[in-house]
Amino acid sequence: xxxxxxxxxxxxxxxxxxxxxxxxxxxxxxxxxxxxxxxxxxxxxxxxxxxxxxxxxxxxxxxxxxxxxxxxxxxxxxxxxxxxxxxxxxxxxxxxxxxxxxxxxxxxxxxxxxxxxxxxxxxxxxxxxxxxxxxxxxxxxxxxxxxxxxxxxxxxxxxxxxxxxxxxxxxxxxxxxxxxxxxxxxxxxxxxxxxxxxxxxxxxxxxxxxxxxxxxxxxxxxxxxxxxxxxxxxxxxxxxxxxxxxxxxxxxxxxxxxxxxxxxxxxxxxxxxxxxxxxxxxxxxxxxxxxxxxxxxxxxxxxxxxxxxxxxxxxxxxxxxxxxxxxxxxxxxxxxxxxxxxxxxxxxxxxxxxxxx
Amino acid sequence: xxxxxxxxxxxxxxxxxxxxxxxxxxxxxxxxxxxxxxxxxxxxxxxxxxxxxxxxxxxxxxxxxxxxxxxxxxxxxxxxxxxxxxxxxxxxxxxxx
Numbered sequence: 001x002x003x004x005x006x007x008x009x010x011x012x013x014x015x016x017x018x019x020x021x022x023x024x025x026x027x028x029x030x031x032x033x034x035x036x037x038x039x040x041x042x043x044x045x046x047x048x049x050x051x052x053x054x055x056x057x058x059x060x061x062x063x064x065x066x067x068x069x070x071x072x073x074x075x076x077x078x079x080x081x082x083x084x085x086x087x088x089x090x091x092x093x094x095x096x097x098x099x100x101x102x103x104x105x106x107x108x109x110x111x112x113x114x115x116x117x118x119x120x121x122x123x124x125x126x127x128x129x130x131x132x133x134x135x136x137x138x139x140x141x142x143x144x145x146x147x148x149x150x151x152x153x154x155x156x157x158x159x160x161x162x163x164x165x166x167x168x169x170x171x172x173x174x175x176x177x178x179x180x181x182x183x184x185x186x187x188x189x190x191x192x193x194x195x196x197x198x199x200x201x202x203x204x205x206x207x208x209x210x211x212x213x214x215x216x217x218x219x220x221x222x223x224x225x226x227x228x229x230x231x232x233x234x235x236x237x238x239x240x241x242x243x244x245x246x247x248x249x250x251x252x253x254x255x256x257x258x259x260x261x262x263x264x265x266x267x268x269x270x271x272x273x274x275x276x277x278x279x280x281x282x283x284x285x286x287x288x289x290x291x292x293x294x295x296x297x298x299x300x301x302x303x304x305x306x307x308x309x310x311x312x313x314x315x316x317x318x319x320x321x322x323x324x325x326x327x328x329x330x331x332x333x334x335x336x337x338x339x340x341x342x343x344x345x346x347x348x349x350x351x352x353x354x355x356x357x
Numbered sequence: 358x359x360x361x362x363x364x365x366x367x368x369x370x371x372x373x374x375x376x377x378x379x380x381x382x383x384x385x386x387x388x389x390x391x392x393x394x395x396x397x398x399x400x401x402x403x404x405x406x407x408x409x410x411x412x413x414x415x416x417x418x419x420x421x422x423x424x425x426x427x428x429x430x431x432x433x434x435x436x437x438x439x440x441x442x443x444x445x446x447x448x449x450x451x452x453x454x
Contacts, residue, residue: 058371064372091374095430257439286419288418292410292411302436303404304404306430307431308430309428311424313428314415
């Protein structure tokens with residue numbers, strides 16, 4: 001028998017909580033429903049047991065909904081979040097989505113609206129889809145691409161994973177292009193296929209799209225699947241690993257020169273892991289500032305509820321620096337002061353995406 | 358008229374993101390501001406404090422900065438160093454998601 005999913009509803013108005021409980025009891029999957037009237041109580045419940053969905057009001061005393069959501073996003077990234085509010089304001093909708101909520105819904109005022117909400121909620125509850133893409137559950141991206149290839153269809157896939165967005169262009173069953181985080185072509189395709197989960201949607205075909213990938217879909221899928229397997233089960237450590245690391249460092253130095261940046265440092269989030277620098281001897285000093293700036297941005301983001309840090313750009317007389325958070329580390333890339341500042345974020349993303357290729 | 362308000366439940370309110378600019382001195386005190394006066398002063402002072410410390414930490418790391426821009430998912434912050442203090446610009450960015 002399947003385990004029942006748990007839903008937590010947070011609203012400071014007990015009358016609304018009773019009403020929601022009544023409504024949600026109509027869901028076909030019969031989830032277990034718990035309620036909380038304040039953020040602190042909700043946090044305690046989320047800590048105590050795993051929940052599938054959090055439904056959260058925005059206007060609440062002490063800790064408001066945006067504060068709760070920003071904490072939940074960080075501490076319980078697997079929980080799906082829904083804002084249910086009476087606040088009809090584009091700014092708050094936008095900020096809620098920036099915090100990564102799955103659904104922003106105005107408190108239903110009609111039976112029809114309530115039915116639509118219940119359908120969305122039922123779909124969000126999903127079943128056993130710890131991996132797979134929202135929208136096409138229980139299927140990996142490789143499965144979906146193979147299906148498209150077999151059916152000779154033309155489409156564009158837009159895949160979102162956290163703050164990263166990837167696109168894959170397919171024309172008559174042929175893979176013609178891919179793009180993500182400044183990378184394009186095969187490199188972008190490999191990167192997107194490495195994502196284990198995300199949100200998935202199909203867009204209309206773009207037959208005019210320039211072709212950057214000439215290999216067949218199957219050959220590429222095979223290569224990527226092999227690469228993913230190697231990452232999952234690496235070969236025994238030893239000389240081969242050291243060789244690979246040397247080769248990687250040489251490639252990194254050459255891509256640094258090719259892109260025209262002065263130096264790059266990578267700073268792992270975990271403080272026990274040392275930073276690495278290319279083109280500079282001062283990686284440790286600069287890493288100290290990167291860590292400080294990242295923490296300061298996190299504090300500001302929490303205080304202002306402005307969503308996660310996307311990037312930071314800093315200038316002095318000699319150079320422009322771009323700080324880019326990327327998974328569990330940050331990149332700090334120095335560009336000459338003469339660079340076109342409007343293109344540096346894209347160039348930094350491109351460099352970061354090439355780093356592990 | 359006022360009798361009705363006796364029965365209405367006071368509702369907490371949500372803070373909007375700050376929009377506008379402010380200048381701060383080297384101590385972090387706000388000298389001038391175009392940000393709505395309804396926005397909590399202590400939050401603006403916290404922003405001022407973080408900005409000055411970011412400039413100072415950068416100097417300590419041998420990376421003296423004249424300006425930095427921080428892009429959050431829904432807010433853009435620009436800080437320009439000005440004689441030990443700073444000018445700070447804050448503008449919410451509304452996405453079309």
